[in-house]
Amino acid sequence: MTCYSLDGLTPVVDPTAYVHPSAVLIGDVIVGPHCYVGPLASLRGDFGRIVLEEGANLQDTCVMHGFPDSDTVVERNGHIGHGAVLHGCRIGTDALVGMNAVVMDNARIGARSFVSAAAFVKAGFECPEQSLVMGTPASVKRSLSDEEVAWKQTGTREYQRLAQRCLEQMQVCEPLSAPETDRPRISDSGLRPKGQ
Template sequence: MDIDKTAYISETAYVNGDITIGRNSSVWPNATIRADSPIKIGRSTNIQDNVVLHSMGSERTEIGDRVSIGHSAVVHGCEIKDECLIGMGAVILNDAVVNKNCIIGAQALVLENQEIPPNSLVVGVPGKIVRELKEKDIKRIKQKASEYEELAQKYKNKE
């Protein structure tokens, strides 16, 4: 494990295996990160309560910078680029790629091998692109990441 000293990991999170967690990132209560093969989490990224990140075998999971992964989402053997918001309960399957500045709506399903173009809003099961993000949407993604970064530092300072 390679966890940056500025990262916040809740004492009830389960973090195990070949994991890299970047500067100012956070892993919240009851999240599970099980890296039977490499999982890399970038800077200022938040893995919220009850999220499951898993990779095994030849899979690799890469999460970029300033990504928010909402409560109870499942991310398995895929890539999420910088500045994305993954909604609560969303599922992203093996070999999917979510490109920069995307929002994956709550409960959406990104299928195996599906590639989501930059600046997309995806909703539904299976996930469909419903529109291109507006500037206000992209601002919201960045704002959410900043809010969690600040909150994590408050929790870390209590330790």
């Protein structure tokens, strides 16, 4: 990872977290235990504080930033999809923010809620727990079922396992010029035998 201290504040990354080498962490950033930070993510703690709590994931090309004296927080087991932008907001415990969604300043996404892909959540927006939030501008569409929340939790556990896999196995390499004979496949949680 590319890591910069600023104004005497150095980013903090728990040793059980995985932060991709192409991610950028600046200043007041705290990445908690068992978190996953994907390729090209930007966590800019150059004004406010940026926090990923335990088990949260922040996927490829996501941006976390805020205004001075703000906190931008993804609470425990939060799940942030590819390309999302979080600015001075709080994402509740076990909530999901979909791909390319934008969540603005002082917005609060309730625990176990989903923000749909490409939604725009205006500054100051709040939603109750276990809500489906959609649209531009976003609004609460309905409550989520326990089955929908369980589906999200399964995906979050996969990212927690991915953090561990990456810590243990990911390494820089040169590409092959052609696929190997009987090339194995990667399942959701790692390699599986051919034909399964």
